[in-house]
Amino acid sequence: MMIPRHLRTVLTAVAFAALAVPAHAQLTIDMTKPSFEPVPIAITDFSGDNVGAEMATVIRNDLQNSGLFRSIPPGSFIERNINANAAPRFQDWRSVGATGLVVGQVSSAGGNLKVDFRLWDVVASNQAAGLSFTSQPNNWRRLAHIIADAIYKRVTGEEGYFDTRVAYVGETGPLNLRVKRIAIMDQDGANNRYITDGRTLALTPRFSPTLQEIVYMAYGENNGPPRVYLQNVDSGRRELLGNFPGMSFAPRFSPDGTKVAMSLSQDGNTDLYEMDVRGHGMRRLTNTPAIDTSPSYSNDGTQIVFNSDRGGTQQLYVMGAGGGGEKRISFGDGRYATPVWSPRGDYIAFTKIMGNSFGIGIMRPDGSGERLLSNGFLVEGPTWAPNGRVLMFFKQQPNSGGRAGSVTLSAIDVTGRFERQVPTPTDASDPAWSPLIPQ
Amino acid sequence: MRMIKAIAAIAALMFVAACSNNNEAVAPPSGATVTPGSVGDFKQNVGDRVYFDTDMSSVREDGRATLAKQAEWLKKYPNYPILIEGKCDERGTREYNIALGERRATSVRQFLIAQGVPAARIKTISYGKERPDVVGSDEGSWARNRVGVTSLE
Numbered sequence: 382m383m384i385p386r387h388l389r390t391v392l393t394a395v396a397f398a399a400l401a402v403p404a405h406a407q408l409t410i411d412m413t414k415p416s417f418e419p420v421p422i423a424i425t426d427f428s429g430d431n432v433g434a435e436m437a438t439v440i441r442n443d444l445q446n447s448g449l450f451r452s453i454p455p456g457s458f459i460e461r462n463i464n465a466n467a468a469p470r471f472q473d474w475r476s477v478g479a480t481g482l483v484v485g486q487v488s489s490a491g492g493n494l495k496v497d498f499r500l501w502d503v504v505a506s507n508q509a510a511g512l513s514f515t516s517q518p519n520n521w522r523r524l525a526h527i528i529a530d531a532i533y534k535r536v537t538g539e540e541g542y543f544d545t546r547v548a549y550v551g552e553t554g555p556l557n558l559r560v561k562r563i564a565i566m567d568q569d570g571a572n573n574r575y576i577t578d579g580r581t582l583a584l585t586p587r588f589s590p591t592l593q594e595i596v597y598m599a600y601g602e603n604n605g606p607p608r609v610y611l612q613n614v615d616s617g618r619r620e621l622l623g624n625f626p627g628m629s630f631a632p633r634f635s636p637d638g639t640k641v642a643m644s645l646s647q648d649g650n651t652d653l654y655e656m657d658v659r660g661h662g663m664r665r666l667t668n669t670p671a672i673d674t675s676p677s678y679s680n681d682g683t684q685i686v687f688n689s690d691r692g693g694t695q696q697l698y699v700m701g702a703g704g705g706g707e708k709r710i711s712f713g714d715g716r717y718a719t720p721v722w723s724p725r726g727d728y729i730a731f732t733k734i735m736g737n738s739f740g741i742g743i744m745r746p747d748g749s750g751e752r753l754l755s756n757g758f759l760v761e762g763p764t765w766a767p768n769g770r771v772l773m774f775f776k777q778q779p780n781s782g783g784r785a786g787s788v789t790l791s792a793i794d795v796t797g798r799f800e801r802q803v804p805t806p807t808d809a810s811d812p813a814w815s816p817l818i819p820q
Numbered sequence: 821m822r823m824i825k826a827i828a829a830i831a832a833l834m835f836v837a838a839c840s841n842n843n844e845a846v847a848p849p850s851g852a853t854v855t856p857g858s859v860g861d862f863k864q865n866v867g868d869r870v871y872f873d874t875d876m877s878s879v880r881e882d883g884r885a886t887l888a889k890q891a892e893w894l895k896k897y898p899n900y901p902i903l904i905e906g907k908c909d910e911r912g913t914r915e916y917n918i919a920l921g922e923r924r925a926t927s928v929r930q931f932l933i934a935q936g937v938p939a940a941r942i943k944t945i946s947y948g949k950e951r952p953d954v955v956g957s958d959e960g961s962w963a964r965n966r967v968g969v970t971s972l973e
Binding site for chain 2: 555556557559561582584585604606607627628630631644646648649650651672674675688690694695716718719732734758759761762777779780781783784785786810811
C-alpha cells in the first residue's frame, strides 16, 4: 500500500465549544514524578462509520503503549451507543474505573472524512478537550494518531509523538550474507515499506528534524565504499552527499535541517566533517589520529556530541558546532557510544558497552546524572521521540548454534519504567524517529 | 585443542569452496594440491587472514608472519588486484566498528606496502560488524571475526 503520507488536502482542526462549564480538572499526569499510576481511560468506538471502530483501536494502542495510560477494555463499558454530542453518564464511567473518556463521531463532508472527538474528565464531570478534524478518507490512521496526540497533550501537558514515523534497518537472511534495507513505518508499526532495494548494505538512517527526509549510508556496488545519501521519504528522490575517495558514514542532520555532520575516513583515520545540504560545501570539525564518529547536534545547534577513542577507549565528547573546544563528558566504567542529544536539550542518550552487556542510558549534557534505562546482551542505537520523553533502540539476542539471534526494536520512556517491543515484519535495527508529521 | 580442530575443519571447507568458486578441479580427499599462483594456493599455503585483539588494529606477532608470507607471494604473482577487508566482532557499536574495521584494513595494507607490495595494487574496505565470518556469540567466534582478509577476487 503506497498511500502518499502527506495530506493532499489541508487538514483542518477546530476546537469546539465545551458542553459543560470547565471546573478543576482531575485528568492530569505529571510524568516527571518518581512514581505515578497510568491514567485509566475509556475509548469508545467512534460512531457514524465502520472506520470509527478502527480509529478507536489505533488510539487505544497509542495511549496504552505510552505507558502513561491504561486502556479500559471496551467489553466492560456500561453506557453503550453513546451520543458524541451529549454529556455522558459520568457515574457509569466512574463505575468502570475510568478517569478519562474519549468519544467520537465520524461523518462524510464533501468526500472528506470529518471526525469530531471529545475527551471527558470523568472525575470532574466536564469536557477536557473537543476537536474536529477533516481530511481525506485514506488518512484515517493519521487522524487517529493526531487525536491520540491531542489526548496525550491535554493529560500530560507535553507534546505528543504518535503522528510520527520510524525509519530503521530491515534485516533478512543469514548473518554472513545479511540483506539490510532501509525501511520506514508509522511509529505503531503500520504502513511498513522499504526505501532501498537491498542490493548493497544500507545502514544508519537518520531523520531530518524539519522535513520528511532521511540521511543514511549505503555501500557501493562491487565493494565500493560506504557513502552518505539523502532521500525524501514521500517522493523517493535520492541524492548522494559527496563523492569522497574513502568512506563517508555516520550522518546526522543539524536541528534546522540545513547541515549534515558525518565521518570521513582517510588512510584508516576517521574525523568529523559538516556538509551544507544545499551547496555540499564541507567544513572539517575534528583533526586527530583517533576515531571520531557518531556526531549529534544539540537541540539549539550550537554544540555537537560525538564518540572518540582519543583517550584510549571510546568515550563521549562535546564540542562547538563549528569544531574546537572538545571536552570529555563520560567518565563511568566501560565504553560510551552513539550519543544522541534530546530534542528538549535536557539529556544525551547513549549506548554503554560494559564487560558482558550493553546498556542504553541518559546523562545531562555536562555528563552528570548518568542513568541506565535498559540493558541486555546487545542493546544499541537510541533515538528520541520528538517530545524527548521516549527512546527507541535495538536489541540483539546472542547467536547460537550457527543461527543469528533475533534483532528487534524496543521503546522505553525516559524514566525507564515502561519498556516494550515495537513490532516489525523482519529483524530490525537502528531506528530513527521522525519529527511530528507536518499537518 | 577443540578450537584448533574446528579451525582446521573450517580452513578445509574454505579451501573446497575456493576451488569450486574458481571452477578448478575439486581436489581429491587425500594429497590435496592446488595450482601454484592460484587463489586457492594463496589461501591454503599462505593464509589470507590475520586476527586482531579486541578494539585493537595493530597487527599481532602471529599476523606479521602471515603478512610477510602474503607479501612474498603477492610480489611473485603481481597481476592480482588486492582488496583488504577489515571486520569486527559484534561487541561494538555499528558506526564505531565501521571506522575500526577501516583501521584494521589499513594496518594490513601498510604492512604489505612496507614489505614491498605496490600501494596502487591494494584497496581497502571496512565491513565493521556487518559481515561476520563466523556466526556465534562466544569468545572463539568473536576472535575469528576480528579479522583482516586479503581478498584477490
